[in-house]
Each structure stands twice: as structure tokens, then as C-alpha cells.
Amino acid sequence: MQLAFFNTNLTKESRRKAEKLMSSYKNIEAIIESKKLDLEPRMTANYQASESQRGNQFHSETERLAIANQEIEEYVITRRKLSLVYESLKKEQQEIWEQRYIQGKYDTDVYSDMGLNEKRYYRLKGEMIAVVADALNLI
Known part of the structure; x- marks a missing residue:
């Protein structure tokens, strides 16, 4: 049985989400560490209103954690x-990802730097975005 090929015809929404995630690839680690630091207990005094003074809010510290x-x-x-x-x-696709989505270069600069023609560049880029979208269930 032959494997199905990736569908490179993505909706604008799924393409946009995939490209946004690719752009934030290097920043995700910093976000994770930042959120972990927010969870650490604080040793300073906290002058926050007590539970009886909060009003009609339904949450607890345990729920927030x-x-x-x-x-x-x-x-x-x-x-x-x-x-x-x-x-x-x-x-080549890794290089496109690095230059286009992490360094923020324009498409024309990327394919000229890499020595690719425009048609091959956009085909490689489309396949790459389709793989990302499929892996993250954005399709």
C-alpha cells in the first residue's frame, strides 16, 4: 500500500498558524522557563486580599497552578x-525555516542567498509548512 502524499493545499488559517508556530520555535523554550518561574513559591509577604474578600470569583491557588x-x-x-x-x-528546508521564520528575512532574500530559483523555493517552503501543519493537527 502506497503512502498518501502531503496535501500542500492548506487553508489560509492553518497556513498562518503553522507559520506563526515556526516563527516562535526558538522562543518557546524561553516561554516555558518563564512560566515555570512564575509557578515557584515566593518567600516574600503577599498582601493580597483574603478569599472572603475577593467577591464572587470562583478560583483557588491550586486551580491556578x-x-x-x-x-x-x-x-x-x-x-x-x-x-x-x-x-x-x-x-534546504531547515535553512529556509532558519532564514525566513527565525531570522525574519524576506522570501526574495532567502532564495537568492540560497541560490534557489523562485519555483523550487516556494515548492520546498510549501511542503515544509504542510508538514508542520499536519504534525500539529492544524489541517
Whole structure:
């Protein structure tokens, strides 16, 4: 049985989400560490209103910590998936990802720097975005 080829015809929304995640690939680790630091206990006095003075809010510190831990776990999973996808790409596609989405260069600068013609560049880039979108269930 033959494997199905990736569908490179993505919706604008899924393409935009995939490109946004690719752009934030290097920053996700900093976000994870920042959120972990927010969870650490503080040793200073906290002059926050007591539970009886908060009004009609339904949350507790335990609930806040559980939600924050869930957010961190989602970032960790996304980072792992992006790393797996990045490592599985062709060298040219990794270079496109680096230059276009991490360094923020324009498409024309990237394909001229790499010595690729425009058609090949956009084909490689489209395949790369389709792989990212499929791996992150954005399709």
C-alpha cells in the first residue's frame, strides 16, 4: 500500500498558524522557563486580599497552578513536535525555516542567498509548512 502524499493545499488559517508556530520555535523554550518561574513559591509577604474578600470569583491557588501546569505541558508538547519536524526536514528546508521564520528575512532574500530559483523555493517552503501543519493537527 502506497503512502498518501502531503496535501500542500492548506487553508489560509492553518497556513498562518503553522507559520506563526515556526516563527516562535526558538522562543518557546524561553516561554516555558518563564512560566515555570512564575509557578515557584515566593518567600516574600503577599498582601493580597483574603478569599472572603475577593467577591464572587470562583478560583483557588491550586486551580491556578493546575491551569498553569497544563499550559506549560502544551508548550512542551508543541516544542517537541516542532523539533521532530525540524529534524526530519531536508537541509534546504531547515535553512529556509532558519532564514525566513527565525531570522525574519524576506522570501526574495532567502532564495537568492540560497541560490534557489523562485519555483523550487516556494515548492520546498510549501511542503515544509504542510508538514508542520499536519504534525500539529492544524489541517
